[in-house]
Amino acid sequence: MYFYTHQIFFAMKTFILLIVHCLIASYSAFSQKIYSTDADYKADVKVYVVDADYKADLLVYKVDADYKANGNEGKWYFTDADYKAQKKIYFVDADYKADLKIFFVDSDYKAKWNKPEKNIYSINVLIIRQ
Numbered sequence: 001m002y003f004y005t006h007q008i009f010f011a012m013k014t015f016i017l018l019i020v021h022c023l024i025a026s027y028s029a030f031s032q033k034i035y036s037t038d039a040d041y042k043a044d045v046k047v048y049v050v051d052a053d054y055k056a057d058l059l060v061y062k063v064d065a066d067y068k069a070n071g072n073e074g075k076w077y078f079t080d081a082d083y084k085a086q087k088k089i090y091f092v093d094a095d096y097k098a099d100l101k102i103f104f105v106d107s108d109y110k111a112k113w114n115k116p117e118k119n120i121y122s123i124n125v126l127i128i129r130q
Helices: 002-029 116-128
Strands: 033-036 045-049 058-062 075-078 087-091 100-104
Touching: none
Parallel strands: 033 075, 033 087, 045 087, 045 100, 058 075, 058 100
Antiparallel strands: none
C-alpha cells in the first residue's frame, strides 16, 4: 500500500513540475525582448538578416519601448544589457549558420511570420537552448 501511494505522489509531483516548466518556457519563448550578443555561444538563437522580405522566416520591426514587444509577432525590443532580455541572439554572417532568417521592416503592421512552420521551429529552438 505504501509503495502504491508513493508512486502516485511521485507521478503527480512530476506532472505538476512538468506543467510549471512548460508554462515558464512558453512565456519566455514568446518574449520579444532581445539582446544581441558578441559571440554565438552566448546566444539562444542564431539570426541571419536577409536582403529581401520574401526570403525571411520572420519580418521584424524594432520597437522603441519594451512594453510594445509582447507576443511572438515580430516586434522586437533590443535591450542594452543581457540580463534585461528574455532571449539573446547572435547575428551570423551566412544564412546556413542561422536558426532563423529575418528581415527588418519599416512599419509595425508589417511585422509577421512569413513561414508559420519556422514559428514553431524557432519556439522549439528557444525552449531547447534554455
